[in-house]
Amino acid sequence: RSRIARELAHARAGERQSQEARLRETEEARDRAQARAKEVEAARDLNDRLSAQLRRLQAQVAELQARETERGWILTLAGDLLFDAGNAAIKPGGRRALGNLARFMREHAERKIVIEGFTDDRGSPEANQRLSERRAAAVRDVLVREGIEPERIAAHGFGGAYPVASNSDAAGRQLNRRVEILIGETVGRAATGGTASKNGASGAR
Structure with missing residues:
Protein backbone atom coordinates (compact mmCIF):
# COMPACT_ATOMS: atom_id res chain seq x y z
CA ARG A 1 0.00 0.00 0.00
CA GLU A 63 4.20 76.63 -50.75
CA LEU A 64 7.78 77.80 -51.27
CA GLN A 65 7.28 76.98 -54.97
CA ALA A 66 10.31 74.70 -54.92
CA ARG A 67 10.64 72.05 -57.57
CA GLU A 68 11.93 68.52 -57.12
CA THR A 69 15.03 67.64 -59.15
CA GLU A 70 17.72 64.97 -59.17
CA ARG A 71 19.71 67.21 -56.84
CA GLY A 72 16.82 67.59 -54.40
CA TRP A 73 14.29 70.39 -53.89
CA ILE A 74 15.36 73.65 -55.52
CA LEU A 75 13.83 77.04 -54.82
CA THR A 76 14.62 79.57 -57.55
CA LEU A 77 14.41 83.27 -56.70
CA ALA A 78 14.61 85.77 -59.53
CA GLY A 79 17.58 88.07 -59.22
CA ASP A 80 15.38 91.06 -60.03
CA LEU A 81 13.14 90.17 -57.07
CA LEU A 82 16.08 90.08 -54.67
CA PHE A 83 18.47 92.74 -55.98
CA ASP A 84 18.74 95.93 -57.96
CA ALA A 85 20.96 95.77 -61.05
CA GLY A 86 24.61 95.30 -60.17
CA ASN A 87 23.82 95.36 -56.44
CA ALA A 88 24.05 92.73 -53.69
CA ALA A 89 21.74 94.46 -51.20
CA ILE A 90 18.49 92.50 -50.84
CA LYS A 91 15.28 94.41 -51.59
CA PRO A 92 12.22 94.32 -49.29
CA GLY A 93 10.34 91.94 -51.58
CA GLY A 94 13.27 89.55 -51.47
CA ARG A 95 13.37 89.70 -47.69
CA ARG A 96 9.74 88.59 -47.52
CA ALA A 97 10.47 85.58 -49.72
CA LEU A 98 13.49 84.69 -47.59
CA GLY A 99 11.36 85.04 -44.47
CA ASN A 100 9.18 82.18 -45.71
CA LEU A 101 12.28 80.08 -46.28
CA ALA A 102 13.60 80.90 -42.80
CA ARG A 103 10.30 79.80 -41.26
CA PHE A 104 10.55 76.51 -43.15
CA MET A 105 14.13 76.03 -41.93
CA ARG A 106 13.15 76.68 -38.32
CA GLU A 107 10.42 74.06 -38.52
CA HIS A 108 12.76 71.51 -40.12
CA ALA A 109 15.97 71.70 -38.13
CA GLU A 110 17.33 68.59 -39.85
CA ARG A 111 17.46 70.36 -43.21
CA LYS A 112 20.46 72.14 -44.68
CA ILE A 113 20.58 74.40 -47.70
CA VAL A 114 23.05 75.41 -50.37
CA ILE A 115 22.66 78.92 -51.81
CA GLU A 116 23.94 79.39 -55.36
CA GLY A 117 24.16 82.79 -57.03
CA PHE A 118 24.14 83.29 -60.81
CA THR A 119 24.33 86.25 -63.21
CA ASP A 120 23.84 86.77 -66.92
CA ASP A 121 26.88 87.10 -69.20
CA ARG A 122 26.89 90.89 -69.38
CA GLY A 123 30.10 92.43 -68.05
CA SER A 124 33.39 90.71 -67.26
CA PRO A 125 33.42 87.14 -65.95
CA GLU A 126 35.44 88.26 -62.93
CA ALA A 127 32.95 90.96 -61.97
CA ASN A 128 30.03 88.58 -62.45
CA GLN A 129 31.74 85.97 -60.30
CA ARG A 130 32.27 88.45 -57.47
CA LEU A 131 28.69 89.73 -57.75
CA SER A 132 27.22 86.21 -57.65
CA GLU A 133 29.30 85.38 -54.57
CA ARG A 134 28.24 88.58 -52.80
CA ARG A 135 24.59 87.91 -53.58
CA ALA A 136 24.74 84.32 -52.31
CA ALA A 137 26.43 85.60 -49.14
CA ALA A 138 23.76 88.29 -48.73
CA VAL A 139 21.01 85.67 -48.84
CA ARG A 140 22.89 83.58 -46.29
CA ASP A 141 23.31 86.59 -43.99
CA VAL A 142 19.57 87.33 -44.05
CA LEU A 143 18.78 83.75 -43.07
CA VAL A 144 21.34 83.82 -40.26
CA ARG A 145 19.76 87.02 -38.94
CA GLU A 146 16.43 85.18 -39.06
CA GLY A 147 17.86 82.64 -36.61
CA ILE A 148 19.12 79.89 -38.91
CA GLU A 149 22.40 78.35 -37.75
CA PRO A 150 25.31 79.28 -40.07
CA GLU A 151 26.52 75.67 -40.20
CA ARG A 152 23.27 74.71 -41.92
CA ILE A 153 23.94 77.08 -44.82
CA ALA A 154 26.53 76.97 -47.61
CA ALA A 155 26.79 79.82 -50.12
CA HIS A 156 28.56 79.77 -53.49
CA GLY A 157 28.66 82.03 -56.53
CA PHE A 158 28.94 80.81 -60.11
CA GLY A 159 28.85 84.03 -62.13
CA GLY A 160 27.45 83.46 -65.59
CA ALA A 161 27.94 79.69 -65.51
CA TYR A 162 25.03 77.27 -65.83
CA PRO A 163 22.60 79.55 -67.71
CA VAL A 164 19.01 78.34 -67.84
CA ALA A 165 18.16 80.44 -70.90
CA SER A 166 19.88 82.17 -73.79
CA ASN A 167 21.72 85.39 -72.98
CA SER A 168 20.95 86.74 -76.46
CA ASP A 169 17.82 88.62 -75.34
CA ALA A 170 16.61 90.50 -72.27
CA ALA A 171 14.08 87.85 -71.26
CA GLY A 172 16.71 85.13 -71.22
CA ARG A 173 19.20 87.25 -69.31
CA GLN A 174 16.53 87.99 -66.71
CA LEU A 175 16.03 84.25 -66.14
CA ASN A 176 19.76 83.72 -65.76
CA ARG A 177 20.02 86.38 -63.06
CA ARG A 178 18.87 84.25 -60.17
CA VAL A 179 19.58 82.64 -56.82
CA GLU A 180 18.93 78.94 -56.45
CA ILE A 181 18.49 77.38 -53.02
CA LEU A 182 18.98 73.64 -52.75
CA ILE A 183 17.08 72.14 -49.81
CA GLY A 184 18.40 68.89 -48.43
CA GLU A 185 21.62 67.31 -47.16
CA THR A 186 23.79 67.61 -50.29
CA VAL A 187 26.74 69.95 -50.66
CA GLY A 188 25.50 71.38 -53.94
CA ARG A 189 27.66 71.91 -57.02
CA ALA A 190 30.87 72.17 -55.00
CA ALA A 191 32.00 72.49 -51.43
CA THR A 192 35.01 74.71 -51.98
CA GLY A 193 33.49 78.06 -52.89
CA GLY A 194 32.61 80.13 -55.90
CA THR A 195 35.78 80.71 -57.92
CA ALA A 196 37.14 77.20 -57.48
CA SER A 197 33.72 75.82 -58.34
CA LYS A 198 33.55 77.83 -61.53
CA ASN A 199 36.96 76.66 -62.69
CA GLY A 200 36.51 73.02 -61.72
CA ALA A 201 32.82 72.37 -62.26
CA SER A 202 31.72 70.28 -65.18
CA GLY A 203 28.31 69.45 -66.58
CA ALA A 204 25.43 71.80 -67.14
CA ARG A 205 22.00 71.57 -65.68
Whole structure:
Protein backbone atom coordinates (compact mmCIF):
# COMPACT_ATOMS: atom_id res chain seq x y z
CA ARG A 1 0.00 0.00 0.00
CA SER A 2 2.77 2.44 0.91
CA ARG A 3 4.40 1.75 -2.47
CA ILE A 4 1.15 2.54 -4.28
CA ALA A 5 0.77 5.74 -2.26
CA ARG A 6 4.29 6.78 -3.18
CA GLU A 7 3.66 6.09 -6.83
CA LEU A 8 0.43 8.09 -6.72
CA ALA A 9 2.19 10.97 -4.99
CA HIS A 10 4.99 10.83 -7.54
CA ALA A 11 2.48 10.80 -10.40
CA ARG A 12 0.59 13.74 -8.92
CA ALA A 13 3.85 15.67 -8.49
CA GLY A 14 4.83 14.95 -12.09
CA GLU A 15 1.42 16.03 -13.34
CA ARG A 16 1.61 19.20 -11.26
CA GLN A 17 5.05 20.00 -12.68
CA SER A 18 3.76 19.39 -16.20
CA GLN A 19 0.80 21.70 -15.58
CA GLU A 20 3.09 24.36 -14.16
CA ALA A 21 5.41 24.04 -17.16
CA ARG A 22 2.47 24.34 -19.57
CA LEU A 23 1.22 27.35 -17.62
CA ARG A 24 4.64 29.00 -17.84
CA GLU A 25 4.79 28.32 -21.57
CA THR A 26 1.32 29.78 -22.00
CA GLU A 27 2.23 32.89 -20.01
CA GLU A 28 5.50 33.31 -21.91
CA ALA A 29 3.70 32.93 -25.23
CA ARG A 30 1.12 35.49 -24.10
CA ASP A 31 3.90 37.89 -23.02
CA ARG A 32 5.66 37.47 -26.38
CA ALA A 33 2.42 38.09 -28.23
CA GLN A 34 1.74 41.22 -26.18
CA ALA A 35 5.29 42.49 -26.74
CA ARG A 36 4.96 41.85 -30.47
CA ALA A 37 1.62 43.63 -30.55
CA LYS A 38 3.21 46.62 -28.83
CA GLU A 39 6.07 46.61 -31.37
CA VAL A 40 3.61 46.50 -34.25
CA GLU A 41 1.58 49.34 -32.73
CA ALA A 42 4.72 51.41 -32.13
CA ALA A 43 5.86 50.81 -35.71
CA ARG A 44 2.41 51.81 -36.99
CA ASP A 45 2.45 54.98 -34.89
CA LEU A 46 5.95 55.85 -36.13
CA ASN A 47 4.92 55.25 -39.73
CA ASP A 48 1.84 57.44 -39.27
CA ARG A 49 3.97 60.23 -37.76
CA LEU A 50 6.56 60.01 -40.54
CA SER A 51 3.83 60.02 -43.18
CA ALA A 52 2.24 63.09 -41.61
CA GLN A 53 5.63 64.82 -41.43
CA LEU A 54 6.32 63.99 -45.07
CA ARG A 55 2.94 65.35 -46.17
CA ARG A 56 3.55 68.52 -44.16
CA LEU A 57 7.04 68.87 -45.61
CA GLN A 58 5.77 68.38 -49.16
CA ALA A 59 3.03 70.96 -48.61
CA GLN A 60 5.50 73.48 -47.23
CA VAL A 61 7.95 72.90 -50.07
CA ALA A 62 5.10 73.41 -52.54
CA GLU A 63 4.20 76.63 -50.75
CA LEU A 64 7.78 77.80 -51.27
CA GLN A 65 7.28 76.98 -54.97
CA ALA A 66 10.31 74.70 -54.92
CA ARG A 67 10.64 72.05 -57.57
CA GLU A 68 11.93 68.52 -57.12
CA THR A 69 15.03 67.64 -59.15
CA GLU A 70 17.72 64.97 -59.17
CA ARG A 71 19.71 67.21 -56.84
CA GLY A 72 16.82 67.59 -54.40
CA TRP A 73 14.29 70.39 -53.89
CA ILE A 74 15.36 73.65 -55.52
CA LEU A 75 13.83 77.04 -54.82
CA THR A 76 14.62 79.57 -57.55
CA LEU A 77 14.41 83.27 -56.70
CA ALA A 78 14.61 85.77 -59.53
CA GLY A 79 17.58 88.07 -59.22
CA ASP A 80 15.38 91.06 -60.03
CA LEU A 81 13.14 90.17 -57.07
CA LEU A 82 16.08 90.08 -54.67
CA PHE A 83 18.47 92.74 -55.98
CA ASP A 84 18.74 95.93 -57.96
CA ALA A 85 20.96 95.77 -61.05
CA GLY A 86 24.61 95.30 -60.17
CA ASN A 87 23.82 95.36 -56.44
CA ALA A 88 24.05 92.73 -53.69
CA ALA A 89 21.74 94.46 -51.20
CA ILE A 90 18.49 92.50 -50.84
CA LYS A 91 15.28 94.41 -51.59
CA PRO A 92 12.22 94.32 -49.29
CA GLY A 93 10.34 91.94 -51.58
CA GLY A 94 13.27 89.55 -51.47
CA ARG A 95 13.37 89.70 -47.69
CA ARG A 96 9.74 88.59 -47.52
CA ALA A 97 10.47 85.58 -49.72
CA LEU A 98 13.49 84.69 -47.59
CA GLY A 99 11.36 85.04 -44.47
CA ASN A 100 9.18 82.18 -45.71
CA LEU A 101 12.28 80.08 -46.28
CA ALA A 102 13.60 80.90 -42.80
CA ARG A 103 10.30 79.80 -41.26
CA PHE A 104 10.55 76.51 -43.15
CA MET A 105 14.13 76.03 -41.93
CA ARG A 106 13.15 76.68 -38.32
CA GLU A 107 10.42 74.06 -38.52
CA HIS A 108 12.76 71.51 -40.12
CA ALA A 109 15.97 71.70 -38.13
CA GLU A 110 17.33 68.59 -39.85
CA ARG A 111 17.46 70.36 -43.21
CA LYS A 112 20.46 72.14 -44.68
CA ILE A 113 20.58 74.40 -47.70
CA VAL A 114 23.05 75.41 -50.37
CA ILE A 115 22.66 78.92 -51.81
CA GLU A 116 23.94 79.39 -55.36
CA GLY A 117 24.16 82.79 -57.03
CA PHE A 118 24.14 83.29 -60.81
CA THR A 119 24.33 86.25 -63.21
CA ASP A 120 23.84 86.77 -66.92
CA ASP A 121 26.88 87.10 -69.20
CA ARG A 122 26.89 90.89 -69.38
CA GLY A 123 30.10 92.43 -68.05
CA SER A 124 33.39 90.71 -67.26
CA PRO A 125 33.42 87.14 -65.95
CA GLU A 126 35.44 88.26 -62.93
CA ALA A 127 32.95 90.96 -61.97
CA ASN A 128 30.03 88.58 -62.45
CA GLN A 129 31.74 85.97 -60.30
CA ARG A 130 32.27 88.45 -57.47
CA LEU A 131 28.69 89.73 -57.75
CA SER A 132 27.22 86.21 -57.65
CA GLU A 133 29.30 85.38 -54.57
CA ARG A 134 28.24 88.58 -52.80
CA ARG A 135 24.59 87.91 -53.58
CA ALA A 136 24.74 84.32 -52.31
CA ALA A 137 26.43 85.60 -49.14
CA ALA A 138 23.76 88.29 -48.73
CA VAL A 139 21.01 85.67 -48.84
CA ARG A 140 22.89 83.58 -46.29
CA ASP A 141 23.31 86.59 -43.99
CA VAL A 142 19.57 87.33 -44.05
CA LEU A 143 18.78 83.75 -43.07
CA VAL A 144 21.34 83.82 -40.26
CA ARG A 145 19.76 87.02 -38.94
CA GLU A 146 16.43 85.18 -39.06
CA GLY A 147 17.86 82.64 -36.61
CA ILE A 148 19.12 79.89 -38.91
CA GLU A 149 22.40 78.35 -37.75
CA PRO A 150 25.31 79.28 -40.07
CA GLU A 151 26.52 75.67 -40.20
CA ARG A 152 23.27 74.71 -41.92
CA ILE A 153 23.94 77.08 -44.82
CA ALA A 154 26.53 76.97 -47.61
CA ALA A 155 26.79 79.82 -50.12
CA HIS A 156 28.56 79.77 -53.49
CA GLY A 157 28.66 82.03 -56.53
CA PHE A 158 28.94 80.81 -60.11
CA GLY A 159 28.85 84.03 -62.13
CA GLY A 160 27.45 83.46 -65.59
CA ALA A 161 27.94 79.69 -65.51
CA TYR A 162 25.03 77.27 -65.83
CA PRO A 163 22.60 79.55 -67.71
CA VAL A 164 19.01 78.34 -67.84
CA ALA A 165 18.16 80.44 -70.90
CA SER A 166 19.88 82.17 -73.79
CA ASN A 167 21.72 85.39 -72.98
CA SER A 168 20.95 86.74 -76.46
CA ASP A 169 17.82 88.62 -75.34
CA ALA A 170 16.61 90.50 -72.27
CA ALA A 171 14.08 87.85 -71.26
CA GLY A 172 16.71 85.13 -71.22
CA ARG A 173 19.20 87.25 -69.31
CA GLN A 174 16.53 87.99 -66.71
CA LEU A 175 16.03 84.25 -66.14
CA ASN A 176 19.76 83.72 -65.76
CA ARG A 177 20.02 86.38 -63.06
CA ARG A 178 18.87 84.25 -60.17
CA VAL A 179 19.58 82.64 -56.82
CA GLU A 180 18.93 78.94 -56.45
CA ILE A 181 18.49 77.38 -53.02
CA LEU A 182 18.98 73.64 -52.75
CA ILE A 183 17.08 72.14 -49.81
CA GLY A 184 18.40 68.89 -48.43
CA GLU A 185 21.62 67.31 -47.16
CA THR A 186 23.79 67.61 -50.29
CA VAL A 187 26.74 69.95 -50.66
CA GLY A 188 25.50 71.38 -53.94
CA ARG A 189 27.66 71.91 -57.02
CA ALA A 190 30.87 72.17 -55.00
CA ALA A 191 32.00 72.49 -51.43
CA THR A 192 35.01 74.71 -51.98
CA GLY A 193 33.49 78.06 -52.89
CA GLY A 194 32.61 80.13 -55.90
CA THR A 195 35.78 80.71 -57.92
CA ALA A 196 37.14 77.20 -57.48
CA SER A 197 33.72 75.82 -58.34
CA LYS A 198 33.55 77.83 -61.53
CA ASN A 199 36.96 76.66 -62.69
CA GLY A 200 36.51 73.02 -61.72
CA ALA A 201 32.82 72.37 -62.26
CA SER A 202 31.72 70.28 -65.18
CA GLY A 203 28.31 69.45 -66.58
CA ALA A 204 25.43 71.80 -67.14
CA ARG A 205 22.00 71.57 -65.68
